[in-house]
Amino acid sequence: MYKIFNTVDEVSRYTAQRLFDQICAKPEAILGLATGSTMEPVYAQLMQYLEQDPVDVSRLTTFNLDEYIGLGPEHSQSYCYYMYQHLFNQLHIPGERVHLPDGTAENAEIACQAYSEAIQAMGGMDLQLLGIGTNGHIGFNEPQTPFDSRTHVIELTEQTRIDNGRFFTDQREVPTHAITMGIQEILEAKEVILVATGSKKAEIMAELYRCEVSEALPASVLKIHSNATIVMDKEAAALLPEEGDLAAKA
Numbered sequence: 219m220y221k222i223f224n225t226v227d228e229v230s231r232y233t234a235q236r237l238f239d240q241i242c243a244k245p246e247a248i249l250g251l252a253t254g255s256t257m258e259p260v261y262a263q264l265m266q267y268l269e270q271d272p273v274d275v276s277r278l279t280t281f282n283l284d285e286y287i288g289l290g291p292e293h294s295q296s297y298c299y300y301m302y303q304h305l306f307n308q309l310h311i312p313g314e315r316v317h318l319p320d321g322t323a324e325n326a327e328i329a330c331q332a333y334s335e336a337i338q339a340m341g342g343m344d345l346q347l348l349g350i351g352t353n354g355h356i357g358f359n360e361p362q363t364p365f366d367s368r369t370h371v372i373e374l375t376e377q378t379r380i381d382n383g384r385f386f387t388d389q390r391e392v393p394t395h396a397i398t399m400g401i402q403e404i405l406e407a408k409e410v411i412l413v414a415t416g417s418k419k420a421e422i423m424a425e426l427y428r429c430e431v432s433e434a435l436p437a438s439v440l441k442i443h444s445n446a447t448i449v450m451d452k453e454a455a456a457l458l459p460e461e462g463d464l465a466a467k468a
């Protein structure tokens with residue numbers, strides 16, 4: 219299902235409301251969380267909803283999608299740092315219920331295996347939040363990642379390193395590898411919300427809309443998910459067909 223809003227603010231309110239509703243409906247929910255600039259207003263909005271209407275979050279469990287290899291929690295560009303800055307410092311989920319891939323693990327393969335087992339032990343995600351890369355990646359599952367992959371180490375494409383270079387002082391500092399939840403784990407989530415905003419996402423969103431399900435465009439796997447919502451602002455949806463046609467396909 220595609221949902222198009224006029225502004226980033228509306229996208230963020232819709233997405234945060236879905237998260238809030240999930241937390242209210244199931245206080246012990248397992249949430250799959252994403253990072254990136256798209257999610258910043260979503261988390262800010264979620265915190266506003268929770269301040270207006272406090273809900274017990276002590277039984278929530280979270281799993282983050284990914285982390286750069288080589289960046290520890292104290293590094294300002296690590297996704298662990300991001301999550302505390304934008305959410306966990308305000309949303310007091312008990313530490314043992316917060317899961318983030320360990321980018322500094324001595325043995326990344328073993329860390330991936332343990333992460334994947336922890337996800338499976340919890341029965342998978344109730345709600346998985348996703349951003350999208352300009353090459354169609356979800357999490358850090360780059361094009362051609364097998365759909366049956368579980369948490370694994372991935373080599374980042376040049377495109378992703380260039381895109382994410384804007385957060386680093388020097389392009390050469392962008393890590394070459396990351397740990398990412400696999401596509402199978404994303405697919406096993408009961409509900410998925412992919413969020414795309416801004417004109418930089420317009421081309422990939424049009425391609426995603428048109429394409430067949432293919433490992434060449436990882437986000438296309440959502441077309442075989444029974445409860446996936448793709449949420450966009452007008453800019454990200456600018457190259458999609460008119461809304462009438464969209465409704466017919468949604």
Ligand SMILES: O=P(O)(O)OC[C@H]1O[C@](O)(CO)[C@@H](O)[C@@H]1O
Nearest residue numbers: 252253254255256349350351357
């Ligand atoms: O929201 P942004 O900053 O465009 O980034 C989206 C990205 O963030 C990520 O969630 C990082 O995992 C990727 O899916 C994608 O690269």
